[in-house]
Amino acid sequence: MSEQSTAKNGEPMETYPLRVQLPIYAAGIFSNGAIHLASVIVPLWVLMIEQSPLIVGIVIASRHALPVLLSIHGGALMDRIGIRRVMIGFAIVGAIVPFLFPLAPWLWAIIILQMLSGIATAIGWIGTQAQIGAVMKGHATYAGRVTFFNRFSTLVGPPATGYAWDLFGPWGGFGFLGIWGIALLIASITLPIPKTEAAQDKAYEDMTIRDVLPRVSDYVEAAKLMVIPAIAFVVAVTILRHAGNGIQTSFYVAYLEQIGYSATFIGILISASSVLGAIGSLSAAWLARYFSLYRTLVVCVCIAIVLIAVTPILGTFFLLFVASALRGGVMGVSQPLLIALMQQSAGKSHHGKAAGLRTTANRVSVMAVPVIMGAVAEYMGIEMSFYVMGGILVVMMIGVAIKSRPAFEPAGAKEGTTQ
Numbered sequence: 001m002s003e004q005s006t007a008k009n010g011e012p013m014e015t016y017p018l019r020v021q022l023p024i025y026a027a028g029i030f031s032n033g034a035i036h037l038a039s040v041i042v043p044l045w046v047l048m049i050e051q052s053p054l055i056v057g058i059v060i061a062s063r064h065a066l067p068v069l070l071s072i073h074g075g076a077l078m079d080r081i082g083i084r085r086v087m088i089g090f091a092i093v094g095a096i097v098p099f100l101f102p103l104a105p106w107l108w109a110i111i112i113l114q115m116l117s118g119i120a121t122a123i124g125w126i127g128t129q130a131q132i133g134a135v136m137k138g139h140a141t142y143a144g145r146v147t148f149f150n151r152f153s154t155l156v157g158p159p160a161t162g163y164a165w166d167l168f169g170p171w172g173g174f175g176f177l178g179i180w181g182i183a184l185l186i187a188s189i190t191l192p193i194p195k196t197e198a199a200q201d202k203a204y205e206d207m208t209i210r211d212v213l214p215r216v217s218d219y220v221e222a223a224k225l226m227v228i229p230a231i232a233f234v235v236a237v238t239i240l241r242h243a244g245n246g247i248q249t250s251f252y253v254a255y256l257e258q259i260g261y262s263a264t265f266i267g268i269l270i271s272a273s274s275v276l277g278a279i280g281s282l283s284a285a286w287l288a289r290y291f292s293l294y295r296t297l298v299v300c301v302c303i304a305i306v307l308i309a310v311t312p313i314l315g316t317f318f319l320l321f322v323a324s325a326l327r328g329g330v331m332g333v334s335q336p337l338l339i340a341l342m343q344q345s346a347g348k349s350h351h352g353k354a355a356g357l358r359t360t361a362n363r364v365s366v367m368a369v370p371v372i373m374g375a376v377a378e379y380m381g382i383e384m385s386f387y388v389m390g391g392i393l394v395v396m397m398i399g400v401a402i403k404s405r406p407a408f409e410p411a412g413a414k415e416g417t418t419q
Contacts, residue, residue, distance in 0.1 A: 031124025033153025039249035057374025064367035075356025076218035094120030133343035155274035162267030246369025273328025280332025294408035309390020
């Protein structure tokens with residue numbers, strides 16, 4: 001049951017009991033948070049086997065290959081047979097795969113396990129976003145709460161994973177990641193069932209193997225969402241925003257390891273982003289109301305890119321910690337605004353496909369960046385690769401801002417509007 005309340009901007013906003021909210025927040029923590037845990041231990045595991053920056057970049061990027069290909073399909077499957085059902089199926093995979101890494105110390109095996117682990121957690125995060133749309137009507141306040149709680153996964157997860165690695169080696173690190181996956185499975189099982197899912201029961205009961213396979217029509221429908229200016233803007237900003245994450249989850253770790261930091265300290269630096277990230281998530285709706293959604297997103301993404309690109313000139317642990325914390329703050333602001341705008345703009349029958357489209361965009365970005373950055377690092381060194389990638393991304397973000405401005409600025413984009 002839900003009751004009506006009023007949002008600060010005067011628009012009606014439904015409130016929901018904790019038994020509805022908490023499983024969604026937990027699913028976000030253990031799905032989206034998994035990539036931060038893996039970003040600590042997978043590069044360290046690969047560096048024990050192969051020292052080439054380009055090969056390291058390729059192996060790390062492989063985590064995002066299946067999400068690029070199947071995120072839209074996964075989202076469409078959620079729209080067809082139910083969000084919770086799809087999440088549980090993939091969460092089972094995510095709970096098993098981490099324990100297989102230490103048993104397979106070969107590059108080809110790591111790539112396969114990376115791909116499986118990547119799609120399992122990606123579907124969990126797609127489902128969480130779809131739940132925000134289907135259960136909570138895509139309101140930025142609830143999206144902000146989801147991303148707020150996500151910051152705790154980044155705060156606790158990476159240092160704990162790094163510490164487990166330092167104590168027990170690969171079995172400790174990947175074992176902790178496996179426990180994280182089991183927690184996602186439990187959260188998925190306890191998720192609320194949207195009202196629309198009752199109508200999907202028959203589709204689930206009549207489902208065949210053919211229904212599980214990707215459909216070209218689903219990809220076409222997802223692509224058609226791009227004609228909506230707000231969604232096109234979200235996709236473009238998502239790509240550039242996550243390009244910075246691509247740097248952090250690949251050569252940021254390699255660089256820190258190269259200059260002598262342990263896995264525990266690397267985990268602490270990654271988790272530092274959560275210090276201000278939680279505050280940023282809760283302040284997102286307020287900032288969008290007073291400074292416009294468009295301007296808030298553009299400024300926050302540019303700042304986030306610059307803060308990761310200047311890593312080699314920071315030097316001390318303190319400055320690295322401050323930069324990571326500030327970056328987490330602006331990333332925390334941008335994430336709920338992107339999720340809310342996407343879900344509000346997509347329409348009731350496309351929550352899953354919209355989330356899948358956004359996830360496809362971010363995974364294309366974080367898959368491409370380690371490979372490109374690895375190639376730059378191969379010829380120019382790791383330090384120079386930070387500056388080159390950062391400069392390119394900032395220029396691209398400015399280009400997107402100029403191109404998208406007519407669709408937002410005249411309307412004075414505010415929270416709760418799709419422009």
